[in-house]
Amino acid sequence: MYNIAVIAGDGIGPEVIREGLKVLDALSDTEGLQLNYTHYDLGGERYLRTGEILPDSVLAELRNFDAIYLGAIGHPEVKPGILEKGLLLRLRFELDLYINLRPIKLFPGVETPLKDKGPQDIDFVVVRENTEGQYAGAGGILRKGTPHEIAIQESVCTRMGVERCLRYAFEYARRRNKGKKVTLCGKTNVLTYVFDLWSRVFHEVGARDYPDITRDYAHVDATVMWMVKNPEWFDVIVTENMFGDIITDLGAMLQGGMGIAAGGNINPGGVSMFEPIGGSAPKYTGQNVVNPLAAIGAAGMMLDTLGETAAAEKIEKAIMKVCEKHLKSLAAGQMGYTTQEVGDLVVKYL
Ligand code: IPM
Ligand code: MN
Numbered sequence: 001m002y003n004i005a006v007i008a009g010d011g012i013g014p015e016v017i018r019e020g021l022k023v024l025d026a027l028s029d030t031e032g033l034q035l036n037y038t039h040y041d042l043g044g045e046r047y048l049r050t051g052e053i054l055p056d057s058v059l060a061e062l063r064n065f066d067a068i069y070l071g072a073i074g075h076p077e078v079k080p081g082i083l084e085k086g087l088l089l090r091l092r093f094e095l096d097l098y099i100n101l102r103p104i105k106l107f108p109g110v111e112t113p114l115k116d117k118g119p120q121d122i123d124f125v126v127v128r129e130n131t132e133g134q135y136a137g138a139g140g141i142l143r144k145g146t147p148h149e150i151a152i153q154e155s156v157c158t159r160m161g162v163e164r165c166l167r168y169a170f171e172y173a174r175r176r177n178k179g180k181k182v183t184l185c186g187k188t189n190v191l192t193y194v195f196d197l198w199s200r201v202f203h204e205v206g207a208r209d210y211p212d213i214t215r216d217y218a219h220v221d222a223t224v225m226w227m228v229k230n231p232e233w234f235d236v237i238v239t240e241n242m243f244g245d246i247i248t249d250l251g252a253m254l255q256g257g258m259g260i261a262a263g264g265n266i267n268p269g270g271v272s273m274f275e276p277i278g279g280s281a282p283k284y285t286g287q288n289v290v291n292p293l294a295a296i297g298a299a300g301m302m303l304d305t306l307g308e309t310a311a312a313e314k315i316e317k318a319i320m321k322v323c324e325k326h327l328k329s330l331a332a333g334q335m336g337y338t339t340q341e342v343g344d345l346v347v348k349y350l
Pocket of ligand 1: 085
């Protein structure tokens with residue numbers, strides 16, 4: 001039995017979460033899982049209505065769930081930064097969701113923009129540090145609005161934060177048992193403080209505790225180049241917060257776009273949060289045209305992290321069948337099916 005907090009959120013969030021819950025319910029029947037959902041009304045609508053973003057009492061409740069299932073946050077009438085910082089990033093920091101896990105996997109039948117690359121070439125995972133770096137919020141603005149204005153945004157990396165992220169990546173490569181390789185993505189030639197720390201800990205911890213895992217390194221600019229040219233070289237990429245943000249959107253495109261890209265915000269010792277990474281897509285809201293596979297995939301990642309690996313695998317296999325046998329495209333409005341029909345198809349293949 002698992003208690004799940006559901007934050008459907010803004011825009012198309014509720015539509016895709018509905019399909020994810022449909023799939024989870026179908027699976028519960030056959031797998032003998034009991035999932036109890038508690039729905040939370042958070043996001044742009046509530047903020048505009050009441051001025052509340054994430055009340056402390058809600059945050060306190062969220063700590064007690066087994067997992068959080070999130071749709072999307074973002075509203076066209078709310079200034080950029082308010083909901084992101086007040087809700088999504090606050091949850092990451094307060095719940096110490098220190099891993100952002102982003103599988104980049106091209107399923108059979110899905111089109112990738114990379115010429116001559118297929119599912120055998122595009123199958124890796126990005127482990128992004130999720131609580132430090134420039135996202136930590138260190139810095140400020142001095143003499144704002146004057147010609148002498150100064151803006152500083154510092155990157156904060158701690159030994160503890162770096163080490164736990166690296167360990168997660170090594171463990172993940174071991175469990176995944178594919179290439180048994182971890183590539184550190186950094187910028188040791190310019191960001192000589194931050195990546196001095198990252199690479200020292202990478203080699204120290206890797207050599208001592210993970211001798212079975214190959215260690216590799218690539219600068220971030222080279223990483224994006226290789227992701228496009230030779231994605232098959234990667235197994236697990238580990239990186240700091242901002243680089244991870246950028247390279248995972250590129251990764252999402254390689255695997256067929258935002259319609260399929262799922263992510264986990266993970267605290268291995270606590271409650272974790274799973275989401276489709278595509279955002280609220282306001283222009284498609286309520287039209288039943290967006291692809292719910294990313295949200296359904298996020299539900300699968302949630303089960304996997306909860307230890308329900310067999311159930312998680314069933315979801316992934318069903319998603320693969322739907323991609324291979326049905327969808328004309330993964331893009332909103334071009335699937336050849338509605339959002340709800342895609343959810344039904346996944347249920348059929350479970
Ligand atoms: C992501 C998003 C967030 C981030 C935004 C919405 C704050 O882009 O999850 O990758 O930058 O981390
Ligand atoms: Mn991002």
